[in-house]
Amino acid sequence: MKILALNHKMNINNNEIDNYISEFGAIKFNSISCIVCPSLIYLEKFKKINCLIGSQNVGMMNNGALTGEVSASQLNSLGVNYSIVGHSERRTLLNETDEMINKKISLLLENNIKPILCVGETKEEYDNNKTLEVIQKELLNGLNNINFDNIIIAYEPIWSIGTGLVPTNNEIENVISSIKKIIKDNFNKDAIVLYGGSVNENNITELENINIVDGYLVGGASLKIDSIKKMVQVMEENDYA
Ligand code: PGA
Numbered sequence: 001m002k003i004l005a006l007n008h009k010m011n012i013n014n015n016e017i018d019n020y021i022s023e024f025g026a027i028k029f030n031s032i033s034c035i036v037c038p039s040l041i042y043l044e045k046f047k048k049i050n051c052l053i054g055s056q057n058v059g060m061m062n063n064g065a066l067t068g069e070v071s072a073s074q075l076n077s078l079g080v081n082y083s084i085v086g087h088s089e090r091r092t093l094l095n096e097t098d099e100m101i102n103k104k105i106s107l108l109l110e111n112n113i114k115p116i117l118c119v120g121e122t123k124e125e126y127d128n129n130k131t132l133e134v135i136q137k138e139l140l141n142g143l144n145n146i147n148f149d150n151i152i153i154a155y156e157p158i159w160s161i162g163t164g165l166v167p168t169n170n171e172i173e174n175v176i177s178s179i180k181k182i183i184k185d186n187f188n189k190d191a192i193v194l195y196g197g198s199v200n201e202n203n204i205t206e207l208e209n210i211n212i213v214d215g216y217l218v219g220g221a222s223l224k225i226d227s228i229k230k231m232v233q234v235m236e237e238n239d240y241a
Contacts, residue, residue: 002033004035005035005216006035006228007084007087007217007218008039008219018045021042021048024228025049034051035052036222037053037082037083040070043080047079053079053082055080055113056083056087057084058083061107062111072110075111081114084118088118092158098137101117101141105142109151115151116152116153117154118154119135119138119154120196120197123158135178140182143186153191154196155172155176155195160196161198162198166197172195173212176195192214196218199218204216204231204234208238215235216231
């Protein structure tokens with residue numbers, strides 16, 4: 001079953017969320033699975049419409065003195081199913097390291113929350129043909145000593161996030177098959193791999209031609225209900241085709 005994961009990032013104000021939720025709650029997901037990752041303050045509200053919910057981040061300790069953070073155990077107690085971890089915005093703007101990400105992944109798994117681990121290269125790394133090298137490093141460091149199970153990987157080229165720039169289908173296919181091979185070779189598991197970076201209702205038809213993509217992680221377009229509906233429609237039509 002393909003996955004459509006929605007990453008709201010730090011968007012939607014309190015006076016807008018109820019409307020979003022009532023429209024979102026009316027969308028039917030027949031053959032795809034949709035995971036919504038709103039700001040933490042709205043998780044409880046999304047629970048009421050009975051969808052899969054994810055956090056955008058998790059604290060680095062299991063409970064205790066870490067002001068401003070929310071732990072995997074707290075997320076679990078709220079019924080959260082997934083958590084994005086290692087998003088490039090956190091890596092670059094908040095200096096999150098592979099070691100921190102590794103710790104977060106193990107806390108999430110201990111608390112029965114499925115991590116969605118984001119990996120991806122900068123424009124400079126892309127231009128210098130370093131993509132696979134960077135991704136291999138992020139995967140192996142982030143997953144160091146982890147029992148790979150119930151983990152989703154999201155390939156998100158940093159230069160593609162929020163820019164409208166998307167790699168070619170061949171490029172995406174090449175990276176995703178390399179990710180699957182790295183996971184197979186190192187953990188003997190079949191990885192679920194999403195593509196993320198400027199996915200929207202206009203380019204998803206083209207992206208759907210990549211057979212090995214298991215779904216998408218969508219930022220900007222996840223804020224518009226009409227865009228979500230169109231993406232769901234394209235993914236489901238493709239599924240039945
Ligand atoms: P975007 O963001 O769809 O706005 O490019 C994707 C992401 O950062 O997860």
